[in-house]
Amino acid sequence: EKQPCMPTHPQKPLIIKTQVQFTTKVRLLVKLPEVDYQLKVKTTFDRDPPPGKMNRQFFILTQNTKVMDVEESSNGCLSVEFRHLQLKEKKFNGTKGNEGPLTVTEELHMITFEAQFTLQGMPIDLMICSLPLVVISNVSQLPAGWASVMWYNLLTDEPESMLFFSNPPRATWSQLSEVLSWQFSSFAGRGLNKEQLSMLGEKLLGQQPVHNDCQVSWSKFCKENIPGKPFSFWIWQDSILDLIKKHLLPVWIDGNIMGFVSKETERALLRERESGTFLLRFSESHLGGITFTWVEQADNGEAKFISVEPYTKNRLSALPFADIIRDYKVIADGIVPENPLKFLYPDIPKDEAFGKHYNSQQSKGKIHIFPYFPMSLIPISTLPNVTPLQCSSPDPPMSPGMFHVLSQQLSPFEMAAVSSQCLDRGF
Amino acid sequence: EKQPCMPTHPQKPLIIKTQVQFTTKVRLLVKLPEVDYQLKVKTTFDRDPPPGKMNRQFFILTQNTKVMDVEESSNGCLSVEFRHLQLKEKKFNGTKGNEGPLTVTEELHMITFEAQFTLQGMPIDLMICSLPLVVISNVSQLPAGWASVMWYNLLTDEPESMLFFSNPPRATWSQLSEVLSWQFSSFAGRGLNKEQLSMLGEKLLGQQPVHNDCQVSWSKFCKENIPGKPFSFWIWQDSILDLIKKHLLPVWIDGNIMGFVSKETERALLRERESGTFLLRFSESHLGGITFTWVEQADNGEAKFISVEPYTKNRLSALPFADIIRDYKVIADGIVPENPLKFLYPDIPKDEAFGKHYNSQQSKGKIHIFPYFPMSLIPISTLPNVTPLQCSSPDPPMSPGMFHVLSQQLSPFEMAAVSSQCLDRGF
């Protein structure tokens, strides 16, 4: 019914947006014997900016010192949580010698925690820093920022410089495909299967055969546009993940969206299938679009493949995708409208695949809210006549594997879960 | 195509939202002979709070003094414009003795401008204040705030107390109907005609005959809910104005929306009309809804009146209203879908009335964005069988009059146009 602004920006740790509050937490892992006095922790942002390149620098606007307290949930160790922190940029009147083509989302920042105490008369300084953070000023920068966080954590074992992206290492396709699948599994409840990943690999690496040890550069992954398109590979796939999260979640989780499949493969798959067999594919030409393609076997043995103009989030918020599939009709002028979608590839009856996600609407329930006629929207294609394309060879689908979360093992000390919501850190 | 967040909150002067910048301007109407030195103006918010009741108080966060300058556009008089002003609430640790049931949108505030200069050795103080202002913290308070501004300016001749709404005067229906029409004329390009106003009058005053000198209380106008409804009269009509501004503007301006018409009158009008005659009516039960009702003359001489479930902004942003009228179909099960809308009351062929607002879409233009089928949405009602209602007696429509802007004459000195955008004031 209504779907204006769904919950966005879920757990994307290590990205902080200016003007938006964030939270951070430090835990003292070592138990200090005789600390009955107040242990004060100070939080500093960009305490030790990297030498050379002069990036943006931020500071914490709000109160940045607090006393540690015994943590209840855990086994009584000390911890402190800073809430409602906010960042503001330090303004330099001097030259902002921004050499190097680092974008703001490639800039790495850091939070430093400091504390002092006296042990047996000896003053001891504690200090620890967070994993590198990315600071953005608008959610439009979130995808790029998240790519940086992932690339860093994927490819760093030892603490790297804040200048990581001055010369970022390459990733192997093996590493990358795991991350890509993990993304979908983690944010949309279902990862990517071999076929989907292989399509993505070809898209990223070009026509060359895709091996696990193919190298992918940071630039190719996230900075360069896909040839002939006005967006990069990462932005493209992220727009799709977003579309899934907002409009396709249950259908995606059911595994009924093949999605990442080239037009060639699509045709090869549908070629020999019964008329009305269709599959769902993400648009490669526009951000965040999904279309369906069905096959019609003509009497002369030739197969026609027909795709509908991709649905974007605007369209899908007017009408849920499952309902579109249920109600879709083609009106070839004068002829009685008909729904050409019959079987989800390979041969699952449409209602069996999507039935449970149909919205009640029309033919069910509240038919008679007297005195009004109910109203619903029907997706149709009106057309005078159409031309088809052709085919190649088939290929079966496969179930996706489960992938484990990556980011956890990459930090020294205890894991730093940082986000606009929470940054958690242990000494 | 896309219609996510249209330009909202247009010129509603005298309402200031916290956290949002506003602008104010003062002009020195008197020409000072020998003022070649800097004439500094200071702006203060809530400088002299009313005694007694302890309301919220605000202050100007940003710089509040500025030097007057010769105005270019005007004939060289001095003026100064404060931009990027922002309000913050003064917090009192003491008791906020909020006696009296004044809501925040009934609280009146004021900006004071002060300047000093020396004329022939004599120090002279200038001071002037703005018209009363309403301070809100969220756009959701804008309609209520705007009602206050209008009520005040409608009913005040001499500078009234800031406590105006402690005991607000009544308005006559004559005054009120003029304001209501002015609203529509000013924000939606077309005012209200006699019939529309008379329906509104009945709604506001109950069944009693509506005369120009009927009295309407502030409470009835804006605070009490309409009997049986969870919203007040003002909120209801404002939701409709908003719907028009965002989704019905051209159709409204053309005068093809009767809109404010009771169900009884509606039926009386349609009773004797040809089958397929319809009119457009705003929902009285839900905020911001519009429906169409058409008549079907049965063979036995009985008229059926059928209304569609009201369209709200969510629906209308999926499909423009004119297209809904063009494409609307009823599918009474099994029967070939048909558009029951033929003539706009009294007898204007549908396409003649709405044709120029049809969206190109489907049957025109970009039919073949190969390789995709174009897609569009069709509004339909699916139903098994329906029951009609009945009728009373006819009543012709009438063209709306032009109404002049109210707010201009109400201030002493030069008009104070205040808004989140601009507050303009003369000494």
Add this chain to the structure above:
DNA sequence: ACAGTTTCCCGTAAATGC
């Protein structure tokens, strides 16, 4: 508990900086 009010913050648009 609850209603009136404010704060939070995404997402689009506009403004700004370089």
Add this chain to the structure above:
DNA sequence: TGCATTTACGGGAAACTG
């Protein structure tokens, strides 16, 4: 001038607060 980045702020929802 164009692109990168930030700011502005409407609108929905959550948080606050008496």
